Amino acid sequence: MKLGNYYFFAAFLLILVAAAYGVFQYKIFSSENFAVQDNLLQVKKLEEIIKTNEAEYSRYAGAQAQKQEQFSKEIINILPADEDYSNLTRLLDDFFAKSDSAANPIFQSSLRFGKGKEVDGVDGVSALPFSMNIDSTRDNFYKFLEFVNASGMLESKTRLMDITNIQLNFAEDGEMVKNLKQKINFTVDMNAFYKTPKVQR
């Protein structure tokens, strides 16, 4: 083949390659261009949704903030910000005074507090140990257990407590299951919980 023809062939080939490359790239270019236009529309639509959602959220969050404020007040009763011995003592006195009657007595003879410490596995919560010695009827003993079991519920509004040890002692005749007036002496070791103070005292 003559050189001139080679030139033509090379030129043709070059044009062909350039055209193929151009067509391929144009497709990408054209797609991206379309995508850019479409994205603008999508962004506008999403911004409308954001506006609507923000307005709805603000209304709901406002109402919820009031509930949270109320909740924060209530939670102070069940998980105070410190050991709060005084209110715990009042709470116990209040329970014993309300439950005690001539026909159905309960008598708290001692109350001893230990040293508070953080609870393992529960972040931000500490326990104040305390012990009591109590004489009561079987009926009041069960009421006391129910009082402790209901503690820490927002509804009960009583400080969160649990029992670590109990020792029950029955009179000479031993335990009388059906006799709710049976006298029981019991010693109980308990914890009253509170939020771990941010700054240790």
Place this chain on the structure above:
Amino acid sequence: MPKEDTPQIPELQSDSQVGNSTGILAQLLAQANETKVAPTVVFPFLDDSQSFVDSSVETEMAKRKIGKALIVFALAAAVATVAFFYSQLNPNFTFLDDLTGPNISSRFEAGNLELKDRQTKINMLNFRAARLLLDEVNSGIDAYQYQKRVADSTSLLADNFKLTLGSVQKILSQKLGMDFYSTKPVSIEERETLFESLLKTQITKERTALLNDKQPNIAQVRIYDNMLRLVQNKALRNRISSADFGKISPEDLDSLLAAIRNDGTDELASIGKIRSKRIDWAQIILDIHAVTSKADPHYGQGLFKTVGGFQYSSYKFNSDNGSISISGITKWADNKLFSLIMELIDNINQSSKFKNASFPSMAKNQDENGDFSSSVSLEFELQSSGETDPKDFVTK
């Protein structure tokens, strides 16, 4: 060189002679003869065969010229094409940004980023709302459980929970991701993972910004913590999304509420953790009565002095290790007193509530009435619900 060697010359000479009037041509010929310049160079077309060859060469030359020009043109077109598309399709090409603005590829990427950013904002709002709704449910769980214990009627609260959780379900059922243009195919799973990751990044970013304040709003920081935990707790999200709140059973609702409570790290969640570990000692005492009654049907009924059996004088319970100690006495009319004690031990071990009962040493007395008696000192432990003890299934 002889003139005959140059065939054109005689003809040219004769021609010049014929013409004779063409003085300039004659002069040129004369000059050519004098300088012995080969006339073939000056007039190559005068020979027929040579003329054909030369014409072909000229055509070839012309072809080459055009070919070269075409190559140059093709090259220029190719370079222009490559340059144009490179400048448009390479997001890193910013050389002409000042003149022409960002290229199409940059605008494409920026558009995609904007889309992802807006979708992440929507996801943020959705998760904030879902978190608030879940907090509302969380703060009502105590009332629900309290009513369940006291009144055994929780329908109104349960309905409220279902309504609120239905709203949470609507939010959590939405896809986190959205369709966007991409140069590579993206599966729905990959898209969800991408938008979940963008959401986590955004939450962390806003949380960090809050913490960097001089006086950080801890309550707000906690909201972000709670949101992040909800994003990470895919199991809870799936559980809420797939629940049928119209048909959910009370047991399933209770279980879901427990999962919602566990998901929080707020005070209620901490309180819930402590409460869930609390032991219902009143129920334990009833369980002890039940296992004792199997060995002694008259236990605790005031018939010990007449009928015999067991009489407990004290209980000791320890919540930390779940140990229980009971002390008392036992009395029986016949000599098989130790068997009676062993029956009690077996009953305790076979119960699903207790395990590891032992009574290693026994001694008995016989009183003046002929009754046999022995002191009782039992040690055993609480068995957790769900815990399997091989002795539970032993039958006598």
